[in-house]
Amino acid sequence: MDIEGFRKWGYKVIDFICSYHQSVGQRPVRSQVEPGYLAALLPSEAPERGEPFGDLLADVTTKIMPGLTHWQSPSFFAYYPVNYSFPSMLGEMLGAGLNVIGFSWISSPAVTELEQITLDWLGKLLGLPPSFLSATADGRPGKGGGVILSTASEAVLVCLLAARARAMAGRPVEDQLRLVAYTSDQGHSCIKKACMIAGVMHCRILPTTERDDFELLPAVLQAAIEEDLATGLIPCFYCANLGSTSSCAFDPIRKLFGVARAHNIWCHVDAAYAGSMAVCPELRAGFDGLELADSFNMNPTKSLLVNWECSALWVQDSWALKLALSLTPEYLRAKANALDYKDWQVPLGTRFRALKLWFVLRSYGAQGLQAYIRHHVGLARWFADRVLADARFELAAPPKFGLVSFRLKGATREKNMELLERLNASGKLFMVHTELAGQYTLRFALGSTDPDVSTPANCDLEVFETGALRRSRRLQQLRASCRKGSPLLPQTGTS
Amino acid sequence: MDIEGFRKWGYKVIDFICSYHQSVGQRPVRSQVEPGYLAALLPSEAPERGEPFGDLLADVTTKIMPGLTHWQSPSFFAYYPVNYSFPSMLGEMLGAGLNVIGFSWISSPAVTELEQITLDWLGKLLGLPPSFLSATADGRPGKGGGVILSTASEAVLVCLLAARARAMAGRPVEDQLRLVAYTSDQGHSCIKKACMIAGVMHCRILPTTERDDFELLPAVLQAAIEEDLATGLIPCFYCANLGSTSSCAFDPIRKLFGVARAHNIWCHVDAAYAGSMAVCPELRAGFDGLELADSFNMNPTKSLLVNWECSALWVQDSWALKLALSLTPEYLRAKANALDYKDWQVPLGTRFRALKLWFVLRSYGAQGLQAYIRHHVGLARWFADRVLADARFELAAPPKFGLVSFRLKGATREKNMELLERLNASGKLFMVHTELAGQYTLRFALGSTDPDVSTPANCDLEVFETGALRRSRRLQQLRASCRKGSPLLPQTGTS
Numbered sequence: 001m002d003i004e005g006f007r008k009w010g011y012k013v014i015d016f017i018c019s020y021h022q023s024v025g026q027r028p029v030r031s032q033v034e035p036g037y038l039a040a041l042l043p044s045e046a047p048e049r050g051e052p053f054g055d056l057l058a059d060v061t062t063k064i065m066p067g068l069t070h071w072q073s074p075s076f077f078a079y080y081p082v083n084y085s086f087p088s089m090l091g092e093m094l095g096a097g098l099n100v101i102g103f104s105w106i107s108s109p110a111v112t113e114l115e116q117i118t119l120d121w122l123g124k125l126l127g128l129p130p131s132f133l134s135a136t137a138d139g140r141p142g143k144g145g146g147v148i149l150s151t152a153s154e155a156v157l158v159c160l161l162a163a164r165a166r167a168m169a170g171r172p173v174e175d176q177l178r179l180v181a182y183t184s185d186q187g188h189s190c191i192k193k194a195c196m197i198a199g200v201m202h203c204r205i206l207p208t209t210e211r212d213d214f215e216l217l218p219a220v221l222q223a224a225i226e227e228d229l230a231t232g233l234i235p236c237f238y239c240a241n242l243g244s245t246s247s248c249a250f251d252p253i254r255k256l257f258g259v260a261r262a263h264n265i266w267c268h269v270d271a272a273y274a275g276s277m278a279v280c281p282e283l284r285a286g287f288d289g290l291e292l293a294d295s296f297n298m299n300p301t302k303s304l305l306v307n308w309e310c311s312a313l314w315v316q317d318s319w320a321l322k323l324a325l326s327l328t329p330e331y332l333r334a335k336a337n338a339l340d341y342k343d344w345q346v347p348l349g350t351r352f353r354a355l356k357l358w359f360v361l362r363s364y365g366a367q368g369l370q371a372y373i374r375h376h377v378g379l380a381r382w383f384a385d386r387v388l389a390d391a392r393f394e395l396a397a398p399p400k401f402g403l404v405s406f407r408l409k410g411a412t413r414e415k416n417m418e419l420l421e422r423l424n425a426s427g428k429l430f431m432v433h434t435e436l437a438g439q440y441t442l443r444f445a446l447g448s449t450d451p452d453v454s455t456p457a458n459c460d461l462e463v464f465e466t467g468a469l470r471r472s473r474r475l476q477q478l479r480a481s482c483r484k485g486s487p488l489l490p491q492t493g494t495s
Numbered sequence: 496m497d498i499e500g501f502r503k504w505g506y507k508v509i510d511f512i513c514s515y516h517q518s519v520g521q522r523p524v525r526s527q528v529e530p531g532y533l534a535a536l537l538p539s540e541a542p543e544r545g546e547p548f549g550d551l552l553a554d555v556t557t558k559i560m561p562g563l564t565h566w567q568s569p570s571f572f573a574y575y576p577v578n579y580s581f582p583s584m585l586g587e588m589l590g591a592g593l594n595v596i597g598f599s600w601i602s603s604p605a606v607t608e609l610e611q612i613t614l615d616w617l618g619k620l621l622g623l624p625p626s627f628l629s630a631t632a633d634g635r636p637g638k639g640g641g642v643i644l645s646t647a648s649e650a651v652l653v654c655l656l657a658a659r660a661r662a663m664a665g666r667p668v669e670d671q672l673r674l675v676a677y678t679s680d681q682g683h684s685c686i687k688k689a690c691m692i693a694g695v696m697h698c699r700i701l702p703t704t705e706r707d708d709f710e711l712l713p714a715v716l717q718a719a720i721e722e723d724l725a726t727g728l729i730p731c732f733y734c735a736n737l738g739s740t741s742s743c744a745f746d747p748i749r750k751l752f753g754v755a756r757a758h759n760i761w762c763h764v765d766a767a768y769a770g771s772m773a774v775c776p777e778l779r780a781g782f783d784g785l786e787l788a789d790s791f792n793m794n795p796t797k798s799l800l801v802n803w804e805c806s807a808l809w810v811q812d813s814w815a816l817k818l819a820l821s822l823t824p825e826y827l828r829a830k831a832n833a834l835d836y837k838d839w840q841v842p843l844g845t846r847f848r849a850l851k852l853w854f855v856l857r858s859y860g861a862q863g864l865q866a867y868i869r870h871h872v873g874l875a876r877w878f879a880d881r882v883l884a885d886a887r888f889e890l891a892a893p894p895k896f897g898l899v900s901f902r903l904k905g906a907t908r909e910k911n912m913e914l915l916e917r918l919n920a921s922g923k924l925f926m927v928h929t930e931l932a933g934q935y936t937l938r939f940a941l942g943s944t945d946p947d948v949s950t951p952a953n954c955d956l957e958v959f960e961t962g963a964l965r966r967s968r969r970l971q972q973l974r975a976s977c978r979k980g981s982p983l984l985p986q987t988g989t990s
Contacts, residue, residue: 010509033604035600038608046620049862056853069602086498098515098567108526108564109526125541177668196822349646366542
């Protein structure tokens with residue numbers, strides 16, 4: 001493939017993506033294949049000679065498509081959403097076309113500097129305390145700043161490592177076995193996994209208030225810390241949930257961090273999903289107390305129109321990250337005394353990952369992103385109202401932002417499981433379940449992107465009765481009324 | 496931006512990449528900016544309203560380009576190469592357009608299955624022992640298999656974690672502090688970093704034979720293990736170098752792994768750079784003994800035309816990885832009893848990362864990739880011959896594949912440093928240095944991609960005298976003669 005071949009096929013891939021985007025709503029959301037389906041369709045070895053690109057693209061259509069669960073379908077309500085948008089895709093394309101690598105500053109200065117700048121932009125947009133930004137108000141470098149990591153899993157890991165390094169400074173190595181990390185029973189599995197990776201032996205999963213939004217009470221954390229101190233353990237890390245995976249629970253961080261800081265515990269915020277909501281000032285109530293956090297993490301990929309992968313982490317002081325992760329060998333030593341993101345992360349090198357975030361922030365602007373969030377939050381409220389008004393269902397937790405957790409009222413676990421499997425098997429929508437207070441719960445997570453039109457998602461409750469999805473008149477009414485008021489879906493700048 | 500806006504700008508970004516590709520050889524290779532250059536050019540906040548996409552693309556040209564170090568320049572000889580190719584870029588584009596996520600099998604079955612299949616293809620192409628493949632010769636699932644990780648850093652980390660889990664099975668937690676990992680003084684810094692992350696306290700860096708290719712002698716490893724056992728430590732992990740970063744040194748793994756396995760030590764191969772060479776049967780001599788390895792890692796991004804990032808790891812038995820990394824919470828539990836790559840890696844989810852590798856393997860075929868490797872190896876040999884023939888220079892280590900390590904003969908460290916800085920500051924090429932046997936050494940790493948024509952790289956020694964790069968007649972002769980014989984640069988299938 002020469003340069004003109006690339007141009008030709010590049011245009012065709014763009015067209016392919018456009019067609020995919022237009023048809024994704026008609027495809028079965030959850031893939032219907034059985035494990036091992038693909039091996040039966042492909043040869044067992046790479047070809048001896050190159051094949052024409054047209055053959056590859058044809059195989060994508062016939063062999064790959066059936067095996068995809070379509071995260072960009074407007075009827076995808078599983079997990080939390082993963083967004084995409086056209087400007088973000090263009091950022092990915094351009095990044096691939098440049099294929100420059102960042103690890104030290106000199107390996108490609110713009111890769112590092114654009115990341116630092118866009119995370120300052122995003123931090124301001126979220127209303128983060130200024131100490132999380134890399135530049136002070138008068139433009140001088142501060143001690144804090146942001147970095148883009150692969151995922152929230154990597155973010156919690158590097159912060160745990162920083163916490164471990166900070167706690168172990170000056171202590172004998174044996175003390176490492178006595179370190180304790182805390183989170184609540186609503187914390188993401190990646191917290192436990194980070195402890196496994198870091199060899200932090202004690203990962204205490206504290207019980208939440210089942211009747212009150214599944215939040216961790218400060219007294220529970222306080223008691224756990226005291227208990228651990230009494231048995232000679234060393235509390236070093238607490239991960240608060242602002243928007244947990246199961247139910248979008250919010251921990252009252254101002255009080256919790258007060259407790260933790262009194263014991264010199266690193267305070268991390270996992271706001272992977274809900275962090276995006278903070279672009280809207282009226283949705284920031286749960287974020288009060290952030291100035292007490294050591295680190296704050298959210299994924300613009302979940303609700304801010306940025307393609308996977310992009311997880312934003314900010315710290316108030318980067319020295320502990322470097323203490324945990326810096327190690328510069330001779331062949332990487334550069335003259336410039338500049339920011340080296342390799343000291344903030346697990347991998348050495350990364351792609352030009354700020355490009356798509358920059359494109360999204362500039363293409364939609366603050367107002368576009370705010371409108372986008374408000375639109376989804378409005379839809380989720382409407383859906384929750386319908387659940388409340390329907391005698392067959394009950395809410396399993398207070399609806400929060402784009403997430404509604406609910407179940408069949410008075411029905412057995414098996415009945416709820418059957419319902420979910422029937423819906424998912426229909427291919428007409430995809431949701432997953434969770435356990436809340438020991439009960440099987442359906443999670444309806446709104447927020448799939450449909451980047452060019454205001455199709456929000458088909459969230460018609462009737463589907464839960466018949467197993468057959470159809471467009472709801474009420475939903476269409478809601479969408480129509482939504483449209484009237486303000487620009488509900490982000491408009492990029494005209495071009 | 497609506498769908499037609501995306502089509503329009505998508506085409507323009509393709510054109511932008513084509514122009515970049517055509518002009519990258521004329522740009523200063525190492526960026527000439529000073530730290531902080533970009534903040535002076537950009538606003539300090541995201542815009543309130545969206546901006547036209549044309550403005551963004553214009554800013555990429557005027558503000559981002561000067562801050563790039565151009566890894567795809569034919570005059571980029573720093574670190575090890577990071578390749579790109581047109582089919583690989585198309586794979587990246589398509590992946591962004593689908594934006595599906597893999598973590599469990601059901602989250603998008605094709606994402607998992609294509610990864611497993613392409614790594615079997617690649618494993619066969621590299622001549623790996625069949626036990627590293629996921630499917631046995633008769634198509635049944637085996638215990639081994641491959642996974643695509645972000646980087647070699649992540650690969651060595653997950654293997655260290657697997658080794659730790661295997662060694663600790665049935666032992667008291669206190670024993671964790673007694674674990675030892677081994678590598679040689681030529682090992683990559685990521686090995687030490689993996690130990691820091693995993694809390695493996697003892698990372699022994701063993702001395703190599705300076706006169707003999709910087710390889711680790713089995714007797715040195717044997718003595719270290721015995722010494723550690725005598726003091727009550729627990730040897731658990733050994734990372735061998737097949738193609739070290741400094742000098743592309745190869746450890747004699749058959750004997751070394753024999754020593755390590757006698758003590759139940761996990762044997763990992765870091766072949767991040769040199770692994771690609773194994774596509775050519777005549778270049779496999781150094782890989783003898785792989786059937787004794789527990790894990791094998793190489794980066795198709797370094798010399799097999801795959802865009803960053805893509806690091807391939809194979810294991811002979813995946814149970815220890817799962818022992819170290821699996822942890823399935825309720826909301827991720829799926830019905831299908833299938834491969835979940837989240838249990839093989841640090842992050843939970845990943846993009847559709849096999850797509851570009853699949854596109855590359857199919858577009859070039861085995862023969863295309865072999866021709867590509869042979870071409871670069873031939874050029875490096877020619878360059879090394881020129882160094883040997885020039886009285887001003889000496890080789891610092893035997894040339895290996897695409898790497899030539901050399902220095903000014905009899906000159907001080909400062910003279911060599913001055914030369915390197917003068918060359919890099921010229922913008923006409925970019926190299927980095929390393930330390931070999933305590934001496935400052937210039938590394939000339941060939942292998943940048945120029946995917947549509949057979950421009951190999953400007954490797955004219957004259958530049959080292961004058962600091963001014965010009966096309967060498969001899970180089971052109973070499974290229975001409977190379978062209979005559981066989982298809983030296985990979986041709987994709989005609990389309």
